[in-house]
Amino acid sequence: MNTITLSEHKILKLQNVLSVQVDLESESDELFDIEINKLNTYxxxxxxxxxxxxxxxxxxxxxxxxxxxxxxxxxxxxxxFIHNVEPPYKMDSILRVKNCLYARYIGPEDKLKFAYDKLGVYAFENDIELDGCNYTIYVDRNEEDETMVADVFMPVKE
Known part of the structure; x- marks a missing residue:
């Protein structure tokens, strides 16, 4: 069953976060997979x-x-925590993003954009100004049903 559930005033808290910036102009889905594998290997x-x-x-x-x-x-x-992280990687001990609009998406992977759209419409209808970024957490994937569960956090502009 396809669902998108919304909530306000959520906090995204992540610990010991290793991140890498991705070049969107030269990357493809295959290269994204390679970047993720390199991150995991690191x-x-x-x-x-x-x-x-x-x-x-x-x-x-x-x-x-x-x-x-x-x-x-x-x-x-x-x-x-990983000390002395070399570029292009970056390490944060805690990443806390307060006051987010939040959506739990359950459905086909290719329809995930509807979660972003629903959050945008909700913000528009409720005069909420978003700060222009989002965090998508890929919670689960069911290959057999070709569905996924994802959490989307969109910070509200302070």
């Missing part, structure tokens, strides 16, 4: 273990010339 080779699912952070900014600059990061939580 965690393992530094004596840590992945905790929880993949998190994707996306933000956009409108430049002075009207062009849109989209930035995307892949994030994984680890069981302990």
């Amino acid at each position: 965690i393992q080779t530094h004596g840590a273990k992945q905790i929880g699912p993949l998190i994707q952070a996306t933000s956009f900014e409108i430049k002075d010339d009207g062009a849109v600059d989209i930035k995307m990061q892949f994030m994984l939580q680890t069981d302990n």
Whole structure:
């Protein structure tokens, strides 16, 4: 059954987060998979273990010339903090994002955009200004049914 459930005033809290910025212009889905595997290998080779699912952070900014600059990061939580992380990786001991609109999406992977759309419409209807970024946590995937569960957090502008 396809569902999108919304909530307000949620806090996204992540611990021991290893992240990498992704170049959207030169990346494809296949290269995204390679980046995620490299992130996971980096965690393992530094004596840590992945905790929880993949998190994707996306933000956009409108430049002075009207062009849109989209930035995307892949994030994984680890069981302990990795010291002396080398670029392009970055390590945060705690990432806390307060006051988010939240959606729990259950449905086909190719329809996940409806969760973003529903959050955007909800914000519009309730005069809520979003800050232009979102965090998507890929909670579960059912290959057999071709469905997924994802949590989407959109921070509210302060």
